[in-house]
Amino acid sequence: MKKSVVAVGVIVALGAIWTGASWFTGKQLEGRLAEMVAQANSEIKRSAPEAGVELSYQNYQRGVFTSHMELVVKPVAGTENPWLKPGQSVVLDEVVSHGPFPLAQLKKFNLIPSMASVKTVLVNNDVTKPLFDIAKNTSPFEVQTRISYAGDTSSDIALKPLNYENGNEKVAFSGGNFTLDADRDGKTYSLSGEAQSGLVDAVNEFDQKVQLTFNNLKADGNSRMTSFDERIGDQKISLEKVAIAVEGKEMAVLEGMDLDGKSDVSKDGKSINTQLDYTLKSLKVQNQDLGTGKLSLKIGNIDGAAWHQFSQKYSQESQALLTDAALKQNPEVYQQQAMAVLFNNLPILLKGEPVITVAPLSWKNSKGETSFNLSLFLKDPATATGEAQTLAQEVDRSVKSLDSKLAIPVDMATEFMTQIAKLEGYGEEDAGKLASQQVKGLAAMGQMFRITTLENNTIGASLQYANGQVTLNGQKMPLEEFVGMFGMPTLGAPEPAEPAAPVAPPAPVAPQQ
Known part of the structure; x- marks a missing residue:
């Protein structure tokens, strides 16, 4: 009897402790909500000010074991938003299971103590109805997030399968699963996951049925904040296949696409080094094999403080363009202004004297591989003194040196142009003859203008530059002479003289009688 009483007492005590702990952690979480929302808004404003949205929460109802609230995404007051009109919002329904052992986690047999587990789904309203x-x-997605007592979060994101048809329009999606981990302050996060397949059927402007499909999308990446308030990290995206068909006829197939990007801070913590590697294992257009390609691009010595200054200034000026009512009515002028904003701010990035390397950019088929390599060392133009009097002096303000090489095997180029000719409707024999003529003509023209050489059945070109001197295919010349080869005016060159007024021919002399 006494043992039974003791057992019941223990169970009651444990229940009281669990209830009290759940109530306490629920109250603790409630106290942190405002901080978490403010942090999220700060990150949106810093990294994507052009989004023009902010977060808030409403209808918070705290219980002992679970609480409920709604997270609201709405336009920032006084700004125009391309996605949401004034008064519109996207609402997320949040069901919070309190720790130390959230019920939602216990259902998964996850016994790790945590502050809370949050289930998030989308609310159906006038904005989100098309998705529903x-x-x-x-809800097209469901997110299960575990919040640790340290404030770190781990979210399992389940994208639901989709299947929608309306006339000639169709959307089909296999669904996908992703995991997002973030620290308490939002300074580091990682994202990984995959989606098996997707399909979109639509009608283009020519009233043709177009179909786009993809298979096996995978993503894996991480990001972390630097001391100069900019993000770096590693990102990897792969896609097994993308196919485009028009009126049931396969037009293009891309297979084996891999994108691998890396960025890191130098040992002294002052600059960023980045690398981008892209590969495409196969490109077929209308069943014609056009080959494979790859690109390896490196940019080093990007000054961290300058990058932050560029990001802030570019974002502010781009945001100003988005809110300019006059520019919205003229897309062509808007594009011009947007490009001007970019190029006007690019000199900021030259502060650290970055180095750009392409090694290589290449395209390969069954007959060979074309490759292009580039090494460009830049200068900070802000350190230059005096006014540039010549084109070479102007270039030397920003360029320290350049070295580039191009190699195009004739057989490879002929094979590539043969496939292009066959796409245009030529037969196999005629396509080969036409391609051979085109490549030979290109090689002859390049030699005639001294731009390329032809050695060992390879069209080649090499270009080096430093201190106002150009070396083109081994031939040295001043920069002005090189530019003059293309009929372009140079800085400091004398203006062409005005043509003299034509002299009237002498009046005919009457013959002597």
């Missing part, structure tokens, strides 16, 4: 239509009146 595609997802057959259910």
Whole structure:
């Protein structure tokens, strides 16, 4: 009897402790909500000010074991938003299971103590209704987030399968699963996951049925904040296949696409080094094999403080363009202004004297491989003194040196142009003859203008530059002479003289009688 009483007492005590702990952690989480929302808004404003949205929460109802609230995404007051009109919002429904052992985590047999577990789904309203239509009146995604007592979060994101048809329009998606981990302050996060397949059927402007499909999308990346308030990290994206068909006929197939990007801070913590590697294992257009390609691009010595200054200034000026009512009515002028903003701010990035390397950019088929390599060392133009009097002096303000090489095997180029000719409707024999003529003509023209050489059945070109001197295919010349080869005016060159007025021919002399 006494043992039974003791057992019941222990169970009651444990229940009281669990209830009290759940109530306490629920109250603790409630106290942190404002901080978490403010942190999220700060990150949106810093990294994507052009989004023009902010977060808030409403209808918070705290219980002993679970709480409920709604997270609201709405336009920032006084700004125009391309996605949301004034008064519109996207609402996320949040069900919070309190720690130390959230019920939602216990259902998964996860016994790691945590502050809370949050289930997030999308709310159906006038903004999100099209998504619910595609997802057959259910939330198109569900997120399960575990919040540790340290404030770190781990989210399992489940994208639901979609299947929607309306006339000639169709959207089908296999669904996908992703995991997002972030620290308490949002300074580091990682994202990984995959989606098996997707399909979109639509009608283009020519009233043709177009179909786009993809298979096996995978993503894996991480990001962390630097001391100069900019993000670096590693990102890897791969896609097994993308196919485009028009009127049921396969037009293009891209297979084996891999994008691998890396960025890191130098040992002294002052500059960023980045690298981008891209590969495409196969490109077929209308069943014609055009080959494979790859690109390896490196940019080093990007000054961290300058990058932050560039990011801030570019974002502010781009945001100003987005809110300019006059520019919205003229897309062509807007594009011109946007490009001007970019190029006007690019000199800021030259502060650290970055180095750009392409090694290589290449395209390969069954007959050979074309490759292009580039090494460009830049200068900070702000350190230059005096006014540039010549083109070489102007270039030397920003360029320390350049070295580039191009190699195009004739057989490879002929094979590539043969495939292009066959796409244009030529037969196999005629396509080969036409391609051979085109490549030979290109090689002859390049030699005639001294731009390329032809050695060992390879069209080649090499270009080096430093201190106002150009070396083109081994031939040295001043920069002005090189530019003059293309009929371009140079800085400091004398203006062409005005043509003299034509002299009237002498009046005919009457013959002597």
